Amino acid sequence: xxxxxxxxxxxxxxxxxxxxxxxxxxxxxxxxxxxxxxxxxxxxxxxxxxxxxxxxxxxxxxxxxxxxxxxxxxxxxxxxxxxxxxxxxxxxxxxxxxxxxxxxxxxxxxxxxxxxxxxxxxxxxxxxxxxxxxxxxxxxxxxxxxxxxxxxxxxxxxxxxxxxxxxxxxxxxxxxxxxxxxxxxxxxxxxxxxxxxxxxxxxxxxxxxxxxxxxxxxxxxxxxxxxxxxxxxxxxxxxxxxxxxxxxxxxxxxxxxxxxxxxxxxxxxxxxxxxxxxxxxxxxxxxxxxxxxxxxxxxxxxxxxxxxxxxxxxxxxxxxxxxxxxxxxxxxxxxxxxxxxxxxxxxxxxxxxxxxxxxxxxxxxxxxxxxxxxxxxxxxxxxxxxxxxxxxxxxxxxxxxxxxxxxxxxxxxxxxxxxxxxxxxxxxxxxxxxxxxxxxxxxxxxxxxxxxxxxxxxxxxxxxxxxxxxxxxxxxxxxxxxxxxxxxxxxxxxxxxxxxxxxxxxxxxxxxxxxxxxxxxxxxxxxxxxxxxxxxxxxxxxxxxxxxxxxxxxxxxxxxxxxxxxxxxxxxxxxxxxxxxxxxxxxxxxxxxxxxxxxxxxxxxxxxxxxxxxxxxxxxxxxxx
Amino acid sequence: xxxxxxxxxxxxxxxxxxxxxxxxxxxxxxxxxxxxxxxxxxxxxxxxxxxxxxxxxxxxxxxxxxxxxxxxxxxxxxxxxxxxxxxxxxxxxxxxxxxxxxxxxxxxxxxxxxxxxxxxxxxxxxxxxxxxxxxxxxxxxxxxxxxxxxxxxxxxxxxxxxxxxxxxxxxxxxxxxxxxxxxxxxxxxxxxxx
Numbered sequence: 001x002x003x004x005x006x007x008x009x010x011x012x013x014x015x016x017x018x019x020x021x022x023x024x025x026x027x028x029x030x031x032x033x034x035x036x037x038x039x040x041x042x043x044x045x046x047x048x049x050x051x052x053x054x055x056x057x058x059x060x061x062x063x064x065x066x067x068x069x070x071x072x073x074x075x076x077x078x079x080x081x082x083x084x085x086x087x088x089x090x091x092x093x094x095x096x097x098x099x100x101x102x103x104x105x106x107x108x109x110x111x112x113x114x115x116x117x118x119x120x121x122x123x124x125x126x127x128x129x130x131x132x133x134x135x136x137x138x139x140x141x142x143x144x145x146x147x148x149x150x151x152x153x154x155x156x157x158x159x160x161x162x163x164x165x166x167x168x169x170x171x172x173x174x175x176x177x178x179x180x181x182x183x184x185x186x187x188x189x190x191x192x193x194x195x196x197x198x199x200x201x202x203x204x205x206x207x208x209x210x211x212x213x214x215x216x217x218x219x220x221x222x223x224x225x226x227x228x229x230x231x232x233x234x235x236x237x238x239x240x241x242x243x244x245x246x247x248x249x250x251x252x253x254x255x256x257x258x259x260x261x262x263x264x265x266x267x268x269x270x271x272x273x274x275x276x277x278x279x280x281x282x283x284x285x286x287x288x289x290x291x292x293x294x295x296x297x298x299x300x301x302x303x304x305x306x307x308x309x310x311x312x313x314x315x316x317x318x319x320x321x322x323x324x325x326x327x328x329x330x331x332x333x334x335x336x337x338x339x340x341x342x343x344x345x346x347x348x349x350x351x352x353x354x355x356x357x358x359x360x361x362x363x364x365x366x367x368x369x370x371x372x373x374x375x376x377x378x379x380x381x382x383x384x385x386x387x388x389x390x391x392x393x394x395x396x397x398x399x400x401x402x403x404x405x406x407x408x409x410x411x412x413x414x415x416x417x418x419x420x421x422x423x424x425x426x427x428x429x430x431x432x433x434x435x436x437x438x439x440x441x442x443x444x445x446x447x448x449x450x451x452x453x454x455x456x457x458x459x460x461x462x463x464x465x466x467x468x469x470x471x472x473x474x475x476x477x478x479x480x481x482x483x484x485x486x487x488x489x490x491x492x493x494x495x496x497x498x499x500x501x502x503x504x505x506x507x508x509x510x511x512x513x514x515x516x517x518x519x520x521x522x523x524x525x526x527x528x529x530x531x532x533x534x535x536x537x538x539x540x541x542x543x544x545x546x547x548x549x550x551x552x553x554x555x556x557x558x559x560x561x562x563x564x565x566x567x568x569x570x571x572x573x574x575x576x577x578x579x580x581x582x583x584x585x586x587x588x589x590x591x592x593x594x595x596x597x598x599x600x601x602x603x604x605x606x607x608x609x610x611x612x613x614x615x616x617x618x619x620x621x622x623x624x625x
Numbered sequence: 626x627x628x629x630x631x632x633x634x635x636x637x638x639x640x641x642x643x644x645x646x647x648x649x650x651x652x653x654x655x656x657x658x659x660x661x662x663x664x665x666x667x668x669x670x671x672x673x674x675x676x677x678x679x680x681x682x683x684x685x686x687x688x689x690x691x692x693x694x695x696x697x698x699x700x701x702x703x704x705x706x707x708x709x710x711x712x713x714x715x716x717x718x719x720x721x722x723x724x725x726x727x728x729x730x731x732x733x734x735x736x737x738x739x740x741x742x743x744x745x746x747x748x749x750x751x752x753x754x755x756x757x758x759x760x761x762x763x764x765x766x767x768x769x770x771x772x773x774x775x776x777x778x779x780x781x782x783x784x785x786x787x788x789x790x791x792x793x794x795x796x797x798x799x800x801x802x803x804x805x806x807x808x809x810x811x812x813x814x815x816x817x818x819x
Contacts, residue, residue, distance in 0.1 A: 124642060125638060128642070197642045197649075201642045204641070205638050231645060231649050232649075233652070235650065235652040239653045239654075242760060243657075250740065252741050253743075253749055257746065270746035271742075271746020271748070272749060273664055273667055280660055
């Protein structure tokens with residue numbers, strides 16, 4: 001550790017196996033812990049989805065593997081039990097939303113990138129950071145342990161609406177499994193708050209010299225605003241969850257009213273409002289989907305700019321649209337509840353705010369496209385996944401406009417249209433953003449490169465299978481096929497969809513195989529991958545100025561000073577087509593948006609396209625030599 | 626966009642993190658009081674006047690804030706006896722707050738307003754009051770633990786005018802939970818009149 005002499009005094013030096021790999025306080029190690037835990041949870045969540053997709057495609061058909069996996073109680077003769085089908089759906093949703101796409105995505109990349117891209121030795125509080133991971137780990141263990149209790153895991157849907165979640169005797173999944181679910185989520189909220197407070201504190205207090213907020217890479221902006229959303233919305237879920245625990249444990253009636261249970265007769269609960277829980281849940285629930293997508297959007301901004309060799313188009317607009325999305329996400333939760341009998345005027349308000357979200361989202365999409373346009377594109381693996389995100393974000397975002405309409409939602413609510421919509425726009429898009437990040441920063445995290453051909457195979461199989469699984473769902477939903485049904489065998493009107501379900505299940509299995517390729521690539525490249533160079537993608541951001549062998553404290557000497565924004569690609573003022581943030585201007589002073597003049601001098605070079613008008617002017621300009 | 630801006634060291638990261646934590650706590654109670662408003666708007670709601678005991682709670686918590694200010698100012702003047710006196714006084718008042726809350730709930734129970742009100746759907750208003758107050762009380766208890774930690778540090782001579790971080794954070798936290806109660810009191814007091 002002789003290279004790491006310039007530590008600040010609060011860094012520990014003596015590293016044992018435990019302090020280095022297990023209870024590590026180094027943000028780079030914590031980011032690996034988050035990533036690998038997230039990948040494990042992702043594999044479990046995906047395996048569950050394949051199990052229940054088998055049931056949807058082949059109802060009443062026995063698959064010995066299901067009996068082997070879940071035991072003869074939950075899958076007698078290889079046919080999934082109906083209650084357990086619901087449990088799997090619930091657990092799949094919970095795992096994917098919270099454990100993979102919230103903690104796995106934000107946890108990994110916030111930990112990796114915030115200190116490295118802001119220019120800090122570590123997080124504001126490395127200890128809290130470590131706690132954040134271990135709360136998350138504990139929460140994962142508690143959640144998974146509910147798979148092994150006698151009554152099975154929670155099975156009332158990942159939204160845990162009362163009364164199924166509030167009455168322990170309502171059904172098997174409302175018992176111990178639900179209790180464990182709630183405990184897991186409380187631990188998860190603790191982890192998320194500890195992490196989020198740390199991320200915000202790091203971005204606001206720990207930036208290096210010269211790193212003003214307007215010079216931050218968009219990844220940092222996205223992860224920062226994600227943390228703000230989490231900090232403001234998770235406590236509300238905590239409040240809602242506490243009232244739910246009071247209903248479960250003490251017999252209060254916040255959410256329960258006039259209920260008759262087959263096993264217990266008429267209950268004494270009265271006066272509660274189950275819709276109240278929906279308000280509290282969705283006040284978190286909607287920001288939550290932006291907590292999921294915003295880091296993915298930030299990663300995409302970075303990956304697309306680097307691999308198009310162009311400045312990101314409309315940096316300021318990107319930041320403002322992130323702020324807009326973050327703000328709007330708090331005033332749209334009612335669109336999940338259009339059919340709860342809410343006041344039509346209130347419904348109209350939520351409709352309007354929901355549709356307004358299309359504006360910042362469209363700004364981001366157009367800016368991605370404008371960055372790609374006439375770029376010197378390098379189709380690296382990360383770039384493929386980033387472009388894939390843009391595709392999913394468009395096709396899933398458009399169906400969001402359908403669902404945001406209160407009137408259309410009456411037809412579409414709780415159908416497969418909703419399932420298709422959110423899987424594409426938040427599931428696939430966020431997963432693709434996450435994978436783009438993994439492919440892009442793998443050299444930074446592990447010092448080696450991922451195998452490129454395997455990456456392409458992974459991309460195409462995943463991309464094709466994702467569309468094959470989720471696109472037909474929209475048509476099923478338009479035809480009224482309801483979600484969360486165990487089987488449609490007794491509903492002949494849905495018979496026409498049987499074959500489609502088979503195709504979708506096949507595609508899901510294909511997608512699963514593609515992820516196995518990725519897992520092989522990921523874990524083998526850690527050890528046998530090609531050694532990475534310091535800056536393999538020729539990127540500008542500060543993380544690529546750190547040495548390849550990852551050291552505690554990140555930079556061996558002084559923390560670099562920042563002299564420019566993160567997107568000086570193909571700037572005609574410089575010889576090289578990239579200009580890292582820490583390199584000072586050698587005399588020539590080129591301001592960002594003055595590139596229009598410098599264009600005239602450097603006709604052979606590609607235009608940096610700093611503004612829309614430059615783009616248009618360039619397009620119509622006669623080609624010279 | 627000028628260069629050489631050093632942002633580190635303006636606010637201590639720990640103190641900054643605590644402000645963020647307080648923001649989170651604020652959102653928790655914003656959520657709970659919003660739930661109160663939404664549920665009340667649904668009707669079938671029994672409006673009642675809070676026992677006067679909760680007014681005493683409010684006065685006690687405000688007095689404890691004043692005593693905390695005294696302790697904090699004494700630190701800056703290196704008046705050790707003053708710090709100890711202020712902190713002990715604050716802790717005593719905090720315990721008084723806890724007792725007054727408990728007595729308030731007792732008085733409510735005497736009026737037939739329980740936390741669990743089977744068969745009386747409209748009395749969920751009482752459940753709300755007790756739930757909100759008890760969740761707040763948990764934060765007060767955390768504050769008392771914080772105060773005791775700071776008091777022990779004072780007795781060990783670890784706090785003086787050069788080492789004010791922990792008492793500074795304790796000061797902020799205590800004023801926050803105190804003012805939070807004042808907000809909750811006025812909210813719950815005036816809610817029946819709307």
